[in-house]
Amino acid sequence: MxxxxxxxxxxxxxxxxxxxxxxxxxxxxxxxxxxxxxxxxxxxxxxxxxxxxxxxxxxxxxxxxxxxxxxxxxxxxxxxxxxxxxxxxxxxxxxxxxxxxxxxxxxxxxxxxxxxxxxxxxxxxxxxxxxxxxxxxxxxxxxxxxxxxxxxxxxxxxxxxxxxxxxxxxxxxxxxxxxxxxxxxxxxxxxxxxxxxxxxxALPPQSVAGMKRMLGEAEDLNQSQGIENDQAISQTLFAHPDSLVSMKAIQQRFDAGETMDAIYWTRG
Missing domain, CATH: 3.90.226.10 (2-enoyl-CoA Hydratase; Chain A, domain 1)
Incomplete structure (x- = not known):
């Protein structure tokens, strides 16, 4: 180097x-x-x-x-x-x-x-x-x-x-x-x-990598193709074992009365 x-x-x-x-x-x-x-x-x-x-x-x-x-x-x-x-x-x-x-x-x-x-x-x-x-x-x-x-x-x-x-x-x-x-x-x-x-x-690595891929590939596609590609990538993310654990845990927090502001959003 x-x-x-x-x-x-x-x-x-x-x-x-x-x-x-x-x-x-x-x-x-x-x-x-x-x-x-x-x-x-x-x-x-x-x-x-x-x-x-x-x-x-x-x-x-x-x-x-x-x-x-x-x-x-x-x-x-x-x-x-x-x-x-x-x-x-x-x-x-x-x-x-x-x-x-x-x-x-x-x-x-x-x-x-x-x-x-x-x-x-x-x-x-x-x-x-x-x-x-x-x-x-x-x-x-x-x-x-x-x-x-x-x-x-x-x-x-x-x-x-x-x-x-x-x-x-x-x-x-x-x-x-x-x-x-x-x-x-x-x-x-x-x-x-x-x-x-x-x-x-600090965010789920599989999701960050998937979103980065979505952003990059969308640059080369028209809108209809981009939406299809988004869906294909997102389906793999929803089915990821770590994503399933995360979704269940977050839903439990909603069920317990926490707000979207408290669960998702940072301040500053």
Whole structure:
């Protein structure tokens, strides 16, 4: 694993993966870094992570755009800093892997970095963080989800502005559009993400995994197909032995007079 990728385990089922400065100018994300990130993501799941928080240790920056020298060398038939397939492996694991993924966005993010964030299930951003897809300024395109995934998050109209002008949206604006789940004070993204991770990790694992699968597969289906797929997955969850135990226990609490508020909902 590259020295700029650190993995911590705040809890047994939660992996915190921290991406540091990989030594490429402009806080960019090299093929070497993203290949190491893909390895770290897969290893975390193999080691039992059910929730992964993706963070950065670079002050003022989360994950930035691809190292342009890598792209130029690949187009010209030369070797890049690492395996470019790491981009696609990382995206696949973030979006379709068995672990729920939370982006703890502590600063500016752009290009391929944004696209890694769009692939996560949940996004928590710090105040003032800026999100941009500058590919049109570079003379390139958003090759790994900066248009297609973003459009599903915030709609075509605003995505068109982002990708056709290359100018950034703030975390606050993105939150209003539905692109991030929460905006928190500077320095609080990781802790807020870990709090959400702990809540999710405490839920029935079979149900969380099933819902993550539902979310991912629904992106590729029309509404009728999606409902059929939801039903097929949910039937397996209802029949799971642990789910049967849970349903019986919860019904007993209702029978004893407890309210939905007391049984299901947390405060704060």
């Amino acid at each position: 590259a020295s700029n990728i650190q993995v911590e385990w705040p809890d047994a089922a939660i992996a915190l993966i921290i991406v540091g400065d990989g030594g490429t100018p402009g806080h960019t994300t090299s093929c070497a870094t993203v290949s190491a990130l893909a390895d770290a993501l897969d290893a975390a799941i193999e080691q039992g992570a059910r929730v992964i928080v993706l963070a950065s240790s670079v002050a003022g920056h989360w994950l930035e755009h691809a190292y342009l020298d890598d792209i130029v060398k690949l187009v010209e038939g030369q070797a890049a800093t690492g395996d470019p397939a790491g981009w696609f492996r990382s995206l696949q694991t973030l979006n379709r892997g068995s672990a729920v993924t939370i982006a703890a966005i502590s600063g500016d993010t752009s290009g391929g970095g944004c696209e890694l964030g769009w692939a996560c299930d949940l996004r928590i951003a710090e105040e003032g963080a800026r999100f941009s897809q500058p590919e049109v300024i570079i003379g390139a395109g958003t090759g790994i989800g900066g248009t297609s995934r973003l459009m599903r998050l915030i709609g075509r109209t605003m995505t068109a502005e982002v990708v056709l002008t290359g100018q950034p949206l703030t975390a606050e604006r993105l939150y209003a559009l539905g692109g991030v789940n929460r905006v928190v004070a500077k320095g609080e993204a990781v802790e807020a993400a870990l709090a959400m991770a702990r809540h999710i990790a």
